[in-house]
Amino acid sequence: MAPAQEQLEGEQIVASNEDGANCIEKSRVTVIGSGNWGSVAAKLIASNTLKLDSFHDEVRMWVYEEVLPSGNKLTNVINETNENVKYLPGIKLGKNVVADPDLENADFLDLVGGDIAVKDATMLVFVTPHQFMDAICKRLVGKIKPDVEAISLIKGMEVKMEGPCMISSLISDQLGINCCVLMGANIANEIAVEKFSEATVGFRENKEVAERWVLLFSSPYFQVTAVQDVEGVELCGTLKNIVAIAAGLVDGLEMGNNTKAAIMRIGLREMRAFSKLMFSSVRDSTFFESCGVADLITTCMGGRNRKVAEAFAKNQGKRSFDELEAELLQGQKLQGVSTAKEVYAVLSNRGWLEMFPLFTTVHEICVGRLPPTAIVEYSEHKPKCCLA
Amino acid sequence: MAPAQEQLEGEQIVASNEDGANCIEKSRVTVIGSGNWGSVAAKLIASNTLKLDSFHDEVRMWVYEEVLPSGNKLTNVINETNENVKYLPGIKLGKNVVADPDLENADFLDLVGGDIAVKDATMLVFVTPHQFMDAICKRLVGKIKPDVEAISLIKGMEVKMEGPCMISSLISDQLGINCCVLMGANIANEIAVEKFSEATVGFRENKEVAERWVLLFSSPYFQVTAVQDVEGVELCGTLKNIVAIAAGLVDGLEMGNNTKAAIMRIGLREMRAFSKLMFSSVRDSTFFESCGVADLITTCMGGRNRKVAEAFAKNQGKRSFDELEAELLQGQKLQGVSTAKEVYAVLSNRGWLEMFPLFTTVHEICVGRLPPTAIVEYSEHKPKCCLA
Numbered sequence: 120m121a122p123a124q125e126q127l128e129g130e131q132i133v134a135s136n137e138d139g140a141n142c143i144e145k146s147r148v149t150v151i152g153s154g155n156w157g158s159v160a161a162k163l164i165a166s167n168t169l170k171l172d173s174f175h176d177e178v179r180m181w182v183y184e185e186v187l188p189s190g191n192k193l194t195n196v197i198n199e200t201n202e203n204v205k206y207l208p209g210i211k212l213g214k215n216v217v218a219d220p221d222l223e224n225a226d227f228l229d230l231v232g233g234d235i236a237v238k239d240a241t242m243l244v245f246v247t248p249h250q251f252m253d254a255i256c257k258r259l260v261g262k263i264k265p266d267v268e269a270i271s272l273i274k275g276m277e278v279k280m281e282g283p284c285m286i287s288s289l290i291s292d293q294l295g296i297n298c299c300v301l302m303g304a305n306i307a308n309e310i311a312v313e314k315f316s317e318a319t320v321g322f323r324e325n326k327e328v329a330e331r332w333v334l335l336f337s338s339p340y341f342q343v344t345a346v347q348d349v350e351g352v353e354l355c356g357t358l359k360n361i362v363a364i365a366a367g368l369v370d371g372l373e374m375g376n377n378t379k380a381a382i383m384r385i386g387l388r389e390m391r392a393f394s395k396l397m398f399s400s401v402r403d404s405t406f407f408e409s410c411g412v413a414d415l416i417t418t419c420m421g422g423r424n425r426k427v428a429e430a431f432a433k434n435q436g437k438r439s440f441d442e443l444e445a446e447l448l449q450g451q452k453l454q455g456v457s458t459a460k461e462v463y464a465v466l467s468n469r470g471w472l473e474m475f476p477l478f479t480t481v482h483e484i485c486v487g488r489l490p491p492t493a494i495v496e497y498s499e500h501k502p503k504c505c506l507a
Numbered sequence: 508m509a510p511a512q513e514q515l516e517g518e519q520i521v522a523s524n525e526d527g528a529n530c531i532e533k534s535r536v537t538v539i540g541s542g543n544w545g546s547v548a549a550k551l552i553a554s555n556t557l558k559l560d561s562f563h564d565e566v567r568m569w570v571y572e573e574v575l576p577s578g579n580k581l582t583n584v585i586n587e588t589n590e591n592v593k594y595l596p597g598i599k600l601g602k603n604v605v606a607d608p609d610l611e612n613a614d615f616l617d618l619v620g621g622d623i624a625v626k627d628a629t630m631l632v633f634v635t636p637h638q639f640m641d642a643i644c645k646r647l648v649g650k651i652k653p654d655v656e657a658i659s660l661i662k663g664m665e666v667k668m669e670g671p672c673m674i675s676s677l678i679s680d681q682l683g684i685n686c687c688v689l690m691g692a693n694i695a696n697e698i699a700v701e702k703f704s705e706a707t708v709g710f711r712e713n714k715e716v717a718e719r720w721v722l723l724f725s726s727p728y729f730q731v732t733a734v735q736d737v738e739g740v741e742l743c744g745t746l747k748n749i750v751a752i753a754a755g756l757v758d759g760l761e762m763g764n765n766t767k768a769a770i771m772r773i774g775l776r777e778m779r780a781f782s783k784l785m786f787s788s789v790r791d792s793t794f795f796e797s798c799g800v801a802d803l804i805t806t807c808m809g810g811r812n813r814k815v816a817e818a819f820a821k822n823q824g825k826r827s828f829d830e831l832e833a834e835l836l837q838g839q840k841l842q843g844v845s846t847a848k849e850v851y852a853v854l855s856n857r858g859w860l861e862m863f864p865l866f867t868t869v870h871e872i873c874v875g876r877l878p879p880t881a882i883v884e885y886s887e888h889k890p891k892c893c894l895a
Contacts, residue, residue, distance in 0.1 A: 304768040314762050315883040317769045340883075342769075374702050376809045380692040381705045381730075384801035391795070403791065407779070412800055413772035420808075421764045495703040 145175045148335065149237050151255065152246035152272075153182040153197075153218065156307040158207035160246055160272060163310070163336055165213030171334065176215045179240065183247075184220045194218040210311045242268050242335070245290060245298075249275040252286055256293035269298040270320070270332050274356035275454050278461035280468055283397055285353050287321075297325060299332055300349055302356040303409035304417040313340045319410035320345040321352025344408060350398040351405035358393060359415045360455035361462060362386030364428040364481050366419035368494040371432025378495060383419050385477050387412065393462065393475065423448055424455035431484075432491035440485055456485045535563045536723065537625050539643065540634035540660075541570040541585075541606065544695040546595035548634055548660060551698070551724055553601030559722065564603045567628065571635075572608045582606040598699045630656050630723070633678060637663040640674055644681035657686040658708070658720050662744040663842050666849035668856055671785055673741050675709075685713060687720055688737055690744040691797035692805040701728045705797035708733040709740025732796060738786040739793035746781060747803045748843035749850060750774030752816040752869050754807035756882040759820025766883060771807050773865050775800065781850065781863065811836055812843035819872075820879035828873055844873045 148168060150161045161180045168174040185193045187205065196204050197218035201211050237243070241264060247255060252273065269290050277284045287298040303318030310316050318336065320343055322329035329345040337343045346352065365386055369379045387406060394401040405411055419425055430443045440456050463482035466472045472479045483489040536556060538549045549568045556562040573581045573593065584592050585606035589599050625631070629652060635643060640661065661674045675686040691706030698704050706724065710717035710733055717733040725731045734740065753774055757767045775794060782789040793799055807813055818831045828844050851870035854860045860867045871877040 304765050304772070306763065306765040309763045309765040315766045315769060317772065375694065375697045376805045377692050377694040377697040378703045380801040380804040380808070381703060381797065383804055384692070384705065384795070384797060387800060388795065403795075407772070407776065407791075407794070409769065409772060412775060413768040416768040416771055416804065417764045420768070 144241070145173055146241045146331070147175045147177070147179075147239055148242045148244065149179040149181060149240035150244040150246060151181045151237075152244075152248075153180050153203060153206065154246070154248070155206045156272060156305070157246035158203040158210070158212060159307045159311045160244060160336075161216045162207075162210065162212045163338060163341055164244070165216045166338065167335055169213070169215060174335070178213070178216050179237070180212075180216055180218050181237070182218045182220060192220075194220050207307070207311055238262055238264070240264070240267060242270075242331075243296075244270055244272065245286070246272040249273050249277075249286055252289055253293075256290060259294055263294065263296070265295070267294075267296050268328050268331075269294070269296050271298055271300045271353070272302075274302065275458075276353060276357050278357070278458065278465055280464055282465065283350075283354060283357075285350060287349055287353055297323065297328065298349075299323070299329055300353045300356075301332065301336065301343070302352050302414065303343075304413035306417060306421070310341060313338075315340050315342075317342045317344070317409035317413060319343070319352050319405075319408040321349040321405075321410070322347055323349050346402070346405055346408060348400065348402045348405045351394050351401040352408070352410045354394040354397070354401070355390060355406065355410040355414060357454070357458055358390040358462070359386075359418050360422075360424050360453075361459045361478055361481050362390065362415060363418045363422050363424035364455040364459060364485065365477055365494050367425035367428025368432045368481075368484065368491050370425065371429040372492060372495070374495060379419070382477070382494065383415060386419075387415055389475050389477050390415075393478070396471070423451055424453055427453055428455070436484070436487060436491050439487075455481075459485055532629070533561055533563045534629045534719070534723075535565070535567075535627055536630045536632065537567040537569060537628035538632040538634060539569045539625075540632075540636075541568050541591060541594065542634070542636070543594045544660060544693065545634035546591040546598070546600060547695045547699045548632060548724075549604050550595075550598065550600045551726060551729055552632065553604045554726060555723055557601070557603060562723070566601070566604050567625070568600075568604055568606050569625070570606045570608060580608075582608050595695070595699055626650055626652065628652070628655060630658075630719075631684075632658055632660065633674070634660040637661045637665075637674055640677055641681075644678060647682060651682065651684070653683070655682075655684050656716050656719070657682070657684050659686055659688045659741070660690075662690065663846075664741060664745050666745070666846065666853055668852055670853065671738075671742060671745075673738060675737055675741055685711065685716065686737075687711070687717055688741045688744075689720065689724065689731070690740050690802065691731075692801035694805060694809070698729060701726075703728050703730075705730045705732070705801060707731070707740050707793070707796040707798035709737040709793075709798070710735055711737050734790070734793055734796055736788065736790045736793045739782050739789040740796070740798045742782040742785070742789070743778060743794065743798040743802060745842070745846055746778040746850070747774075747806050748810075748812050748841075749847045749866055749869050750778065750803060751806040751810050751812035752843040752847060752873065753865055753882050755813035755816025756820045756869075756872065756879050758813065759817040760879060760883070762883060767807070770865070770882065771803060775803055777863050777865050778803075781866070784859070811839055812841055815841055816843070824872070824875060824879050827875075843869075847873055 148164055150157055161178055165178045168176050168178055182194050187193055193205055201214055271286045273286045276286045287300050290298040300321045301318055305318055320329050320332050322345055333343045333345050365382050366379055369382050391406050427443045427447055444453050459482040462478050466475055480493055484491055484493055536552055538545055549566055553566045556564050556566055570582045581593055589602055657678050659674045664674045665672045675688050678686040688709045689706055693706055708717050708720050708731055721731045721733050753770050754767055757770050779794050815831045815835055832841050847870040850866050854863055868881055872879055872881055
């Protein structure tokens with residue numbers, strides 16, 4: 120694949136040439152975020168930048184600094200051991216991954232010399248918790264190259280009354296840059312040990328840029344496909360969590376595989392219908408990709424939303440989701456309950472509740488208006504208009 | 508819903524009128540087959556014929572006669588106890604289900620008086636093991652009404668070198684009648700105890716007939732949807748078994764949910780691609796129905812193909828599928844291995860092997876040419892042409 124010509128800047132056409140590539144600017148990648156998934160993403164990327172002539176070897180990883188129980192700083196330990204000992208212990212990230220301190224380290228953003236700061240990055244990978252994105256974008260304004268390309272790996276966009284608030288749009292709007300998304304059936308710890316998996320890149324218009332992201336993430340054990348449907352791909356990553364709540368309820372009620380598969384299918388139908396009502400550009404075929412059906416399956420078989428919902432049903436709804444989340448997830452957070460609430464508000468506002476019996480019922484169960492058993496009773500009513 | 512006018516015959520316009528319906532012929536339903544799923548189908552149908560004026564109450568169920576250990580005939584016990592004590596014990600079928608003896612009872616086919624024989628049926632439900640269908644159709648030629656409507660619930664069509672040999676086509680061709688299909692995520696024992704489930708009716712042209720089948724099978728716990736894609740629906744029911752073998756191998760290799768979801772997704776893609784290459788009329792949307800994604804999920808989570816393939820992988824392929832099938836399934840038969848072989852022959856014959864890496868690899872593992880671990884190694888290679 121040819122280097123992305125459209126990313127060239129006049130003063131940088133002659134770039135370093137240490138590995139004999141043509142004198143065309145190489146892409147510099149910075150990963151913004153260093154949790155479990157962010158660390159795995161850095162590992163995937165770092166193995167590729169070593170192989171691909173059109174990328175600088177070094178991958179910068181922006182780390183929210185923490186002092187470890189040993190008294191050492193997390194960034195120092197990552198750079199010394201080549202492991203994210205806190206969020207991905209036991210996995211070598213690649214020696215070309217360089218941890219940089221957190222966003223609050225304003226000096227970091229202002230570094231000028233050398234090629235180490237975000238200001239020199241040409242490709243930014245966002246993989247932080249979604250609630251930090253607004254603040255991060257505000258910090259980055261004016262600090263990045265104007266033609267930098269971005270990709271968001273962040274699941275958990277919010278669905279506001281006026282419609283979904285896509286993380287990719289937030290990045291695009293606040294920073295004035297193009298932003299793709301990467302979603303899929305991606306349990307970080309399984310990919311970290313190189314078990315076979317897939318992912319989907321969603322892009323808006325520029326296919327060459329999408330192919331460059333595919334190149335950067337792909338490996339024999341991590342197959343990436345690009346589709347021109349950024350909203351569809353991103354919505355899958357959020358809406359599936361509502362379906363996982365429903366699947367967990369079915370598990371807790373011990374209804375069997377048959378009912379669970381039916382509920383997952385109805386959930387996938389509502390994901391598709393909701394996405395298409397929100398964005399007419401959303402494609403049916405996106406839901407056949409890893410971000411769609413595969414991520415839904417993984418999430419409904421083993422995810423945290425499923426787990427807490429199962430416990431909720433087993434307790435006949437007598438212990439709240441908040442209580443069970445605190446007990447079962449050791450500080451991790453559920454997305455499904457809040458997403459169900461947000462989607463319910465949109466549906467209610469637009470008079471669409473009856474068209475989405477599964478989404479509606481999940482929310483009403485979560486807030487205690489309906490018993491857990493309603494998940495199968497209410498899903499029996501077909502939507503009043505044909506959504507398929 | 509109005510009675511199906513197109514099914515009227517001159518001499519039968521004035522039919523019995525015991526429940527005050529209009530003097531229009533009522534449909535008479537015969538279920539051909541009485542195994543586990545056939546008995547559940549009869550139960551579903553029988554609860555509806557009692558409620559719907561346009562159907563005769565009585566549902567005839569054609570039973571392959573057996574003498575039980577007690578010395579009693581199976582048909583007699585079914586008619587006395589209202590239970591299929593052998594294939595669905597503990598479940599009342601409905602008092603309006605009448606068991607008739609097996610196909611080999613030639614006298615039965617020749618019965619004339621009354622309304623009890625298949626010759627008076629206007630709707631035939633086929634739900635026997637598929638290997639008996641050819642013989643059954645031969646026996647029925649000339650014994651049924653020319654305008655009878657049929658539906659096949661039989662999974663396990665064969666894929667011959669010249670293409671798939673659909674059971675619905677066999678019925679249509681041999682008997683000269685229209686034939687729909689009903690497929691879906693249908694574990695008979697779960698539906699028998701009225702757990703929520705769904706199914707898909709595939710029809711060729713006549714939507715009114717399809718709607719009549721939907722009416723006959725639907726209940727609050729069994730939601731049926733009709734789609735105009737008989738081949739797509741029927742192929743789903745067969746091809747999913749190859750994918751279930753792949754899913755079972757992943758389970759046996761302990762690759763985790765992520766890999767399993769990826770393999771299921773790739774399998775669904777190949778099911779879609781193969782079906783569309785075989786029949787250009789096949790619709791993508793069919794694979795979002797219960798017969799598609801939901802049946803695939805159920806089969807890959809708990810079915811017998813998955814179970815035996817898991818054992819095969821755990822034994823590193825050292826014990827054959829035949830041996831494990833005999834040990835694990837107590838006389839039940841695997842479909843996946845033979846379907847994989849049949850599909851492989853078609854792909855090989857047409858030069859399509861590389862386009863279907865998952866289907867191809869499953870067969871090569873089953874016959875011992877590749878180790879079980881190849882299921883993830885080989886699936887890494889994307890098909891050479893875009894099938895999506």
